[in-house]
Amino acid sequence: MRSDGSGPIRVLIVDDHPVVRQGLRSMLEADDVEVVGEAGSGSEAIALVEGLEPDVTLLDIRMPDMDGITAMAAMKKLPVNTSIIVLTTYNNMQYLVRSVIYGAAGYFMKGISRDELLAAIRAIADGQSLLQVHQLRTVIERLVREDAKAAPHAAKKLDVLTPRERETLNLVAQGLTNEQIARVLGISRATVKTHVENIIGKLGVSDRTQAAVWAVRSGLAGL
Numbered sequence: 146m147r148s149d150g151s152g153p154i155r156v157l158i159v160d161d162h163p164v165v166r167q168g169l170r171s172m173l174e175a176d177d178v179e180v181v182g183e184a185g186s187g188s189e190a191i192a193l194v195e196g197l198e199p200d201v202t203l204l205d206i207r208m209p210d211m212d213g214i215t216a217m218a219a220m221k222k223l224p225v226n227t228s229i230i231v232l233t234t235y236n237n238m239q240y241l242v243r244s245v246i247y248g249a250a251g252y253f254m255k256g257i258s259r260d261e262l263l264a265a266i267r268a269i270a271d272g273q274s275l276l277q278v279h280q281l282r283t284v285i286e287r288l289v290r291e292d293a294k295a296a297p298h299a300a301k302k303l304d305v306l307t308p309r310e311r312e313t314l315n316l317v318a319q320g321l322t323n324e325q326i327a328r329v330l331g332i333s334r335a336t337v338k339t340h341v342e343n344i345i346g347k348l349g350v351s352d353r354t355q356a357a358v359w360a361v362r363s364g365l366a367g368l
Contacts, residue, residue, distance in 0.1 A: 251275030
């Protein structure tokens, strides 16, 4: 069960290889995680995300009808806040950067262990970051250099954040953990967690990583 008692974390598996999907389903057997569906293509995944509204989507990059990044961009236009974890065989920084910019919360190799994958899913459900600091900084540097432009609604959304939430979001965008943010701001870790949850809800993003991306694009944070 999730810490808020709302039930198991609902997961959608997307991969064009049935054996991989079966293996992932077996890996994810746990009391607090439920596989709610499987998709073998990007277009099928988009339809299932819209219909099932999973908490987390495990997404391959290379698929025959539509690549994972294109599918991810389409998913993020839906009125569904699913956190996306990319599972791929490609250890490629360009893929990582593009994945995060287009909506991913994390990027992992398919050799990930069962414990690591479950830990990632639980962490994302708990509002934690799945990216290492150097990975997040690489993404932010790319955004700052190429397309960090304030969206028309950015100022309005910034207005809904309290001053402390803006401070928190700025630190999230720098890759700080809740514990580190608590030390910087002189508040409790539980209070930081509440601020992060409020930020995600107010901005209408799916997770901490996408809140950081939003902060950079809005001009609130940068390196």
